[in-house]
Amino acid sequence: MSAYGISYLSGSPWLGVLAAGVTGALLGALHAGICSLPRVNDVAVGIALMLFGIGLAFFLGKPLIEPTAPRLPAIDFGWWSDIPQVRAALRINVLFLIGVAIAPILYWAFKTTRWGLLIRTVGESSDAARAMGHSVLLIRLRATMVGGFLAGIGGSFLSLFYPGSWNEGLSSGQGITAVALVIFARWDPLLCLWASLAFGGAAALGPALQSVGVTSGYHLFNAAPYILTLAIMIITCSPKRTLTGAPAELSITR
Amino acid sequence: MIIGETPPPTGAFGVDAIAMTMRFGDFLALDNVELKVRPGSFHALLGENGAGKSTLVKCIMGYYHATQGDILIGGREQKIGNPKHAHALGLGMVYQHFTLVPAMTVAENLVLARDDVPAVVDWSREKKELETFLARMPFKVPLDAKVSDISAGERQKCEILKQLYLKRRFLILDEPTSVLTPGEADEVLGMLRAMVVSGELTILMITHKFREVMAFADEVTILRRGKLAGQGRVAELTPDAMARTMIGAEQLTVQPPRVGEVGEARLELNSLTALDDAGAVAVHNVSLTVRGGEIVGIAGVSGNGQRQLVEVLAGQRDAESGEVRIRGERYSATREEMRRHKMSLLPEEPLKNACVGGMSVADNIAFREFDRAPFAKGGWWLSGAAFRRNAERKIGLYKIKTRTPDTPISALSGGNVQRAVLARELGGEVEVLIAANPCFGLDFAAVAQIHAEIMAARNRGAAVLLVSEDLDELLELSDRLVVMFHGELVHEARASEADLTEIGRHMAGH
Numbered sequence: 001m002s003a004y005g006i007s008y009l010s011g012s013p014w015l016g017v018l019a020a021g022v023t024g025a026l027l028g029a030l031h032a033g034i035c036s037l038p039r040v041n042d043v044a045v046g047i048a049l050m051l052f053g054i055g056l057a058f059f060l061g062k063p064l065i066e067p068t069a070p071r072l073p074a075i076d077f078g079w080w081s082d083i084p085q086v087r088a089a090l091r092i093n094v095l096f097l098i099g100v101a102i103a104p105i106l107y108w109a110f111k112t113t114r115w116g117l118l119i120r121t122v123g124e125s126s127d128a129a130r131a132m133g134h135s136v137l138l139i140r141l142r143a144t145m146v147g148g149f150l151a152g153i154g155g156s157f158l159s160l161f162y163p164g165s166w167n168e169g170l171s172s173g174q175g176i177t178a179v180a181l182v183i184f185a186r187w188d189p190l191l192c193l194w195a196s197l198a199f200g201g202a203a204a205l206g207p208a209l210q211s212v213g214v215t216s217g218y219h220l221f222n223a224a225p226y227i228l229t230l231a232i233m234i235i236t237c238s239p240k241r242t243l244t245g246a247p248a249e250l251s252i253t254r
Numbered sequence: 255m256i257i258g259e260t261p262p263p264t265g266a267f268g269v270d271a272i273a274m275t276m277r278f279g280d281f282l283a284l285d286n287v288e289l290k291v292r293p294g295s296f297h298a299l300l301g302e303n304g305a306g307k308s309t310l311v312k313c314i315m316g317y318y319h320a321t322q323g324d325i326l327i328g329g330r331e332q333k334i335g336n337p338k339h340a341h342a343l344g345l346g347m348v349y350q351h352f353t354l355v356p357a358m359t360v361a362e363n364l365v366l367a368r369d370d371v372p373a374v375v376d377w378s379r380e381k382k383e384l385e386t387f388l389a390r391m392p393f394k395v396p397l398d399a400k401v402s403d404i405s406a407g408e409r410q411k412c413e414i415l416k417q418l419y420l421k422r423r424f425l426i427l428d429e430p431t432s433v434l435t436p437g438e439a440d441e442v443l444g445m446l447r448a449m450v451v452s453g454e455l456t457i458l459m460i461t462h463k464f465r466e467v468m469a470f471a472d473e474v475t476i477l478r479r480g481k482l483a484g485q486g487r488v489a490e491l492t493p494d495a496m497a498r499t500m501i502g503a504e505q506l507t508v509q510p511p512r513v514g515e516v517g518e519a520r521l522e523l524n525s526l527t528a529l530d531d532a533g534a535v536a537v538h539n540v541s542l543t544v545r546g547g548e549i550v551g552i553a554g555v556s557g558n559g560q561r562q563l564v565e566v567l568a569g570q571r572d573a574e575s576g577e578v579r580i581r582g583e584r585y586s587a588t589r590e591e592m593r594r595h596k597m598s599l600l601p602e603e604p605l606k607n608a609c610v611g612g613m614s615v616a617d618n619i620a621f622r623e624f625d626r627a628p629f630a631k632g633g634w635w636l637s638g639a640a641f642r643r644n645a646e647r648k649i650g651l652y653k654i655k656t657r658t659p660d661t662p663i664s665a666l667s668g669g670n671v672q673r674a675v676l677a678r679e680l681g682g683e684v685e686v687l688i689a690a691n692p693c694f695g696l697d698f699a700a701v702a703q704i705h706a707e708i709m710a711a712r713n714r715g716a717a718v719l720l721v722s723e724d725l726d727e728l729l730e731l732s733d734r735l736v737v738m739f740h741g742e743l744v745h746e747a748r749a750s751e752a753d754l755t756e757i758g759r760h761m762a763g764h
Binding site for chain 1: 372
């Protein structure tokens, strides 16, 4: 909503992306702040914040349903082809490329930078971090804000590129899908990239089949990413064992 | 003339804490305590749980700010505001609970601990530096292994190496050997002792093992209930004198002598295999028989499958294969079977594994029988009066210190939670008793009482399986001793003929 609004008001979709990121970071800060209180469950707070965000966006964004905001540009990777379908398929959004680039950068950063190591430490063992004299709260706050910023940018893709308009319930649960994706990818940025491609493929199944003329079961195919989410949740969760790879300080592992 | 920072001083220095008083609200944790650690000495700090040992060292490390009192570092008064400040002064602490990050490698943990971690870590250079550092050190650790994959002994070595890597010259060790085999403990402490003797290091060690105090420490300070109870040169003291100073005038329960005949096989485990939470094999093909009137002790360093084994017997975990039999009957840890076989359990961490923290002491004591007469009429109507009568009787019998029977059990101290569980599990007839680390973290009085109860249950003919990380406890109570390593039983001996070094070797997997 903020992306669409700012893009509409300023005429620049990139300012819109930035606004979405900042909104995400602020909500992330709120999330981190609430979760830092004792005996607060991060999952419950996450769900509450999600409902809050949906409500707030609708409250503020009602006037944005009608107007059209400038959209993000796409880079044409299909110039070499004469087939219009291929050209259309290869019109790729810049945000996608940024996302592809961020995955290895994060992988590298978690391994070799001071910040990466610190973030892993507070995620795995707050006792260890405290014993070293680091402020767990501050590091978590900043990390959650960066996460919120990236999530906001991810969300801006929806309103500024595909479908490229704003309406209530625009994300239709894709944020939750992202959570499932992270669990599936075992908190590994590179695996996240592959997992997100798999989810993207599942999401494209419905529209793709429709475009080639298969119309029966259209809504069923559209539900593919959600079915995938459910299947992953069922496969990865077991009463007998904990998740491997999950940061040890999350409330699902504690 | 070159003007620059003064080079960091080297060599050991002493720490004095003078007239330390620490208040938490109404509670006086430290009362005018004095501690003098001479430079280049190995100093032991003795005391029961809750005597104020941890509070005292945490004041020195800057975690707490003492209500009153001064700290002298190398003879100079210092206000230590936070742990980072203490680190800058050359003080380091090895905690009882590991402060390594399990999901990271040893090298990552070491580099991360530095105060000056570069923004971008050049791993090839850091590795080389770490290797040259390790070459000078008396013990080795695998740099590229994940901390979660190395043994407890190696982790403890890592913790100590980390402090030396950070060039700390005054080390505080909080019960450093609780997770080590006797052999490993001697190795680690011996090496530290050598560094102390060469003047590189001063050590202050919190412990409750007299053996280690006698073997490695120069001087000792003893605390009791937040007060200084005694101090002196170890050479001039005996373990008995130190124990008496630690516990004061308190009367300990006398353990009954070992009497009675060993009966027929009561508890049998046949090729039992169980997995841990991560799905790896934790208990592998364990077969064991415990007869009536016999205590079988399972020794082993923590994390070798003992917890999972006890969980299977307690019904908290499903066995992957194999079977458990009691009196020849198949046992699958249902409530009905436990009642029929008069099975009792003293699991480790009783508040977590054997109690409902928010429910009252009376309710917790009645868990085994609450749905039968006299507690329940017709199997569903519970009689509060019966709960109360039963609780009051057992609270008196087992010396449980609680304000009322209706106090939530989580408000009790660890020793009293264990006494309440003891009252429930051993209050009636017992034919099979499973106990896991029953005295972990408890004071002398509670330990003596629990040991006496376990011995009494054995003398009455119960088959007792005692899982413990405390070898002294096992040697004292067991009739037979088996050693568990990597989920398998690797060694068996009669406790009366057991050889400590031999058992230690098997615990370490050699």
